Amino acid sequence: MSVQHVLVLNCGSSSLKFAVMNAENGEELLTGLAERLLNDDATIKYKIDGSKHQNALPYNADHKVAIDTLVALINERALAENIIAVGHRVVHGGEHFTGSQVITNEVLAAIEQTAQLAPLHNPANLTGIEAAQAAFPALPQVAVFDTAFHQTMPKHAYLYALPYSLYKEHGVRRYGFHGTSHNFVSAEAAKALALPTDEHRIITAHLGNGCSVCAIKNGVSVDTSMGLTPLEGVVMGTRSGDIDPGLFDFLTAQLGYSAEDVSTMLNKQSGLLGISELSNDCRTIEEAYLDGHEQATLALDIFCYRLAKQIAAYLVPLSGLDALVFTGGIGENSDIIRAKVLAHLSFLGWQVDAQKNTDARFGNAGIITTDSSPITALVIPTNEEWMICQDAARLAQEV
Ligand code: AMP
Numbered sequence: 546m547s548v549q550h551v552l553v554l555n556c557g558s559s560s561l562k563f564a565v566m567n568a569e570n571g572e573e574l575l576t577g578l579a580e581r582l583l584n585d586d587a588t589i590k591y592k593i594d595g596s597k598h599q600n601a602l603p604y605n606a607d608h609k610v611a612i613d614t615l616v617a618l619i620n621e622r623a624l625a626e627n628i629i630a631v632g633h634r635v636v637h638g639g640e641h642f643t644g645s646q647v648i649t650n651e652v653l654a655a656i657e658q659t660a661q662l663a664p665l666h667n668p669a670n671l672t673g674i675e676a677a678q679a680a681f682p683a684l685p686q687v688a689v690f691d692t693a694f695h696q697t698m699p700k701h702a703y704l705y706a707l708p709y710s711l712y713k714e715h716g717v718r719r720y721g722f723h724g725t726s727h728n729f730v731s732a733e734a735a736k737a738l739a740l741p742t743d744e745h746r747i748i749t750a751h752l753g754n755g756c757s758v759c760a761i762k763n764g765v766s767v768d769t770s771m772g773l774t775p776l777e778g779v780v781m782g783t784r785s786g787d788i789d790p791g792l793f794d795f796l797t798a799q800l801g802y803s804a805e806d807v808s809t810m811l812n813k814q815s816g817l818l819g820i821s822e823l824s825n826d827c828r829t830i831e832e833a834y835l836d837g838h839e840q841a842t843l844a845l846d847i848f849c850y851r852l853a854k855q856i857a858a859y860l861v862p863l864s865g866l867d868a869l870v871f872t873g874g875i876g877e878n879s880d881i882i883r884a885k886v887l888a889h890l891s892f893l894g895w896q897v898d899a900q901k902n903t904d905a906r907f908g909n910a911g912i913i914t915t916d917s918s919p920i921t922a923l924v925i926p927t928n929e930e931w932m933i934c935q936d937a938a939r940l941a942q943e944v
Contacts, residue, residue, distance in 0.1 A: 550567055559582045565619065583605060587606040612677060694766050695759070721757070722775045778855065
């Protein structure tokens with residue numbers, strides 16, 4: 546069989562992350578990012594054959610322009626002939642999808658229907674799919690949903706205590722996100738620790754710009770912290786996570802906020818940024834904390850306390866714990882946050898190896914508890930692109 550490559554596309558609200566990967570071994574032939582799309586300074590950066598490149602994109606370039614630029618690059622570098630499928634990250638699959646899907650007209654219609662639950666993301670994902678279909682009409686296109694991994698949650702975990710009709714008629718429920726990442730790192734942890742596939746209890750903390758925690762029992766998601774939207778749960782870079790819903794009344798009735806103002810505040814001006822009044826970037830917060838900056842210290846303390854509470858809460862659905870996994874830009878790099886979270890949870894009896902925790906910085910993954918610790922904590926770099934690549938290659942064989 547000839548070499549099989551997959552083009553992986555991840556359209557964010559104003560970005561396009563892409564990769565051409567070898568479906569056998571995960572080798573990345575081309576990786577890159579187009580960002581600040583729909584702005585006057587959109588750029589595309591990519592790495593190929595070990596060298597890095599960066600070009601400006603035309604004024605106001607959108608996802609279609611970015612994908613057309615990428616396709617021209619793929620053709621120019623003669624990468625197209627081995628590509629057997631295009632894999633798309635799709636943020637919201639609602640209740641329609643419990644796994645990845647070859648994209649048909651019905652699948653497209655369902656993604657469109659779900660767009661009202663993810664108005665920033667699903668339309669961008671659809672643009673990506675349409676542009677890729679136009680560029681590669683003969684290739685199978687596969688959708689990999691952030692929500693699919695969490696479709697195994699039991700009803701008592703995914704329903705809110707709201708009028709039932711909101712769920713029945715409008716699909717208001719917890720969906721959860723980052724599913725591809727939680728799935729990948731929990732499977733890697735089970736493999737690394739040789740845990741039986743049908744008997745393990747893992748908590749995964751995906752800590753990046755968005756943060757979520759997931760409880761995984763015997764390989765399936767049984768609860769997760771993000772909800773109907775990616776705003777619920779733990780504290781994030783600019784998102785508040787859980788708040789008292791009564792805040793909405795207070796802000797609108799007493800302080801004259803519009804619904805849009807409230808949404809902007811909760812999504813873009815809260816979290817680490819809101820508390821520190823400094824930055825949403827964890828590196829900046831940590832530097833300021835080390836310099837004794839009071840609000841940066843408070844932001845880190847709140848972030849870690851809330852994260853530890855969320856992890857502890859998942860001992861309920863799991864009735865115990867074998868492993869806790871840290872992943873995402875913060876989870877993989879911040880020994881400070883990992884140490885603080887593990888210290889909050891020291892009553893669980895794990896023995897943290899401080900040196901291993903420090904050494905796990907900068908992509909040096911691995912176990913950060915001692916050999917005799919009753920529960921293992923690990924750092925595992927996430928690789929959503931590789932999951933998307935594998936699913937796309939597998940489903941392409943079935944077309
Ligand atoms: P992601 O969304 O997974 O790319 O993660 C982005 C987050 O990771 C940002 O808050 C970064 O500040 C954080 N991050 C990246 N590198 C480091 C680092 N060396 N130390 C602490 N946080 C980091």
